Amino acid sequence: MWQDNEKISLAIVDDHPVILHGLQTLLKDNPRIYIAGSFATGADFLAFLEKKPVQIVLLDIALPDIHGVALCKKIKQRFPTTCVLAFSNHSERIMIFKMLQSGASGYLLKNISAGELMTCISDAVNGQITFSSEVKQIMAHVTPTDLxxxxxxxxxxxxxxxxxxxxxxxxxxxxxxxxxxxxxxxxxxxxxxxxxxxxxxxxxxxxxxxxxx
Amino acid sequence: MWQDNEKISLAIVDDHPVILHGLQTLLKDNPRIYIAGSFATGADFLAFLEKKPVQIVLLDIALPDIHGVALCKKIKQRFPTTCVLAFSNHSERIMIFKMLQSGASGYLLKNISAGELMTCISDAVNGQITFSSEVKQIMAHVTPTDLxxxxxxxxxxxxxxxxxxxxxxxxxxxxxxxxxxxxxxxxxxxxxxxxxxxxxxxxxxxxxxxxxx
DNA sequence: GTAACAATACCAGTATCCCGGTATTTTTAC
DNA sequence: GTAAAAATACCGGGATACTGGTATTGTTAC
Structure with a gap:
């Protein structure tokens, strides 16, 4: 279990202002979380990481400059200890596994509830793989096309x-x-x-x- | 031009907590806007409207209980003075026109910026049809399939x-x-x-x- | 009740596709 | 430089689809 007194340092990468504000609002009042930064592009975030590593990043998959899967790989290559939580609208099974394959610690859909979001973040920081409930369902239901x-x-x-x-x-x-x-x-x-x-x-x-x- | 001293009364209908919080955050500090309520289902919102009409509603199209187009029609039938602004991820041309056809005052994609959001809201309240910049582009580009x-x-x-x-x-x-x-x-x-x-x-x-x- | 439409059925002739092979020449990757 | 893969090409024959008609019998909607 994560026990440190220090807050979890967290970054958000998403180019939708509404989502960005939503996440900030949901997280900023949490005493265990410190929002180190918010970024709209993969390049911005990578540049920031060089100066100031974070424990965990909520990563949108559809970014303007780089695909989430590629960005996730880059992050994990340079900063293996940073947890990446995919945070996306893409509900395709294959996407989930591509992100995990690329080193993500979990996958959340954007319809996640506030409570679930917190649970998933602490799970990830504690080294566990974690998913929002809808993602769990998607993973459980294999369609022939997936196979x-x-x-x-x-x-x-x-x-x-x-x-x-x-x-x-x-x-x-x-x-x-x-x-x-x-x-x-x-x-x-x-x-x-x-x-x-x-x-x-x-x-x-x-x-x-x-x-x- | 809208000149009244009173704030614009606004409701949000969206079943994504993150989006909901994002919109609230972006709007609540604005002195011209009063957030009358936030709802996750069409039924909840309709029930609320009966008691307390609002000037404008930001309406997600993908709701759990009713389709945005149908909900928009219902709203405009019972409360013709309430402005409906579609607020959605659906970027298909046909969707935009279906919402307008159903009485919406405009169409915003969820990647809208904070500034644009405000502009669109006041435009709509002032009786104008309004769109986020990406939506304008979509409307301008007709593909053969659309026709x-x-x-x-x-x-x-x-x-x-x-x-x-x-x-x-x-x-x-x-x-x-x-x-x-x-x-x-x-x-x-x-x-x-x-x-x-x-x-x-x-x-x-x-x-x-x-x-x- | 009657007009419009949907669903059914027919036919003959041609075009096109699909199957089962085999085989040579470029390209690409180590 | 060589092995693997891609792209090219061939063949015969059977299966299937497509064209251009026409026509009868339900079914709906006013």
Whole structure:
């Protein structure tokens, strides 16, 4: 258990002023927390960290300059003792695990309650992995889409995916790219194999589910 | 111009505690604003309005009990003088216009700055339609998808859409629904006509763009 | 009750796709 | 520099989809 008399030094990184103020309000009256700073960009926060490390940071994933996953990695590389708590609207399972994989100590959705927020912060500072209740539910419910890990697509395949989605026929695509129709057929075949589907309609649906269109 | 000495009476409806606190913090120090109440559900707010009308309400669109568009209509029906400012994360053009259509005085995205928020509130109270800067941009950029208004689909067509997206062939669908293959072909043909596409792949893409899958 | 629409069904012909292979040439990565 | 991966290309045949019609029978809405 965390027992120190000192306050927990905490930083907030979020480019939404409303969220920023909300978090500050919820946290500033807490006697155990000291808000070391609030930042709207990843660069600002990294620069600050160099001068003044903090114990824990509430990190939005959608930042203007850098993706939350990348920022989290950077933070943990340079400051392994700083706890990163993802604080986001993204409720996709894959996002949660990407953040954890990148060293985050937990994942909170922005609809978290004040009480829960406090619990999660102290859990994280005490070295535990922690989640808001909704996140726990998301993690518990695996959908088939979550499971089927897609083999990586090649550039050509991604390109074809878009053309197929636009309703282009193999012939049209072949002409457009100055390739043999047979080549296009091969690519289309490989795409369907990778997605585990048996026609173009299902291919487009699956690709959409994987945020590839 | 709004000139009254009295403060603007304002309510907030949002089920995210962090957002709620953020708005309160940003607004409570403003001498021109009186926060009449904060609510997490549409029902709570409607009940409150009956007792104590407010001049303006900041309304989240994603509420647990009722959709923002429906709530806005109800508010404007019973209390036409109450200004509704949509306050949301939804950045889709169609959403903006649905809210305006339902009587909203403006649309703000949650990444709004403190200054902008104040400007928008006074604009709305002064009877003007108002938007946060990002919303203005969204409204200015029409995409083809926004324009093509889809003819309404029948029940059967919606059903077929899903089966086609799942990769089912006409034969499979016909068996599944105990219908003639020829009937399925007709439905599929009508679907493609309605969406203005010429094959199943494009159909699924278009349907997805219209949030129908 | 009647007009409009939805749902059903039919047909013939063509276009396109999908499957099962195999195989060569570039590119990329260590 | 060499091994792996990507991109290219080929083939035949069967399956499926798409086009362009028409037409009958429920079902709703005024």
């Amino acid at each position: 089927n890990t897609l083999p990586p697509l090649t550039k050509r395949e991604r390109q074809l995916l878009h053309l197929i989605a636009d309703g282009k026929t193999n012939n049209e695509i072949a002409e457009l790219l100055s390739l043999s129709v047979l080549t296009i057929e091969t690519h289309r075949k490989n795409l369907m194999q990778k997605f585990g589907v048996k026609n173009a309609a299902a291919l487009i649906k699956a690709a959409t589910a994987h945020h590839l269109l | 093509n208004t889809l003819p309404p689909l029948t029940k059967r067509e919606r059903q077929l859409l899903h089966l086609i997206a799942d990769g089912k062939t006409n034969n499979e669908i016909a068996e599944l629904l105990s219908l003639s293959v020829l009937t399925i072909e007709t439905h599929r043909k009508n679907l493609m006509q309605k969406f203005g596409v010429k094959n199943a792949a494009a159909l699924i893409k278009a349907a997805t763009a219209h949030h129908l899958l």
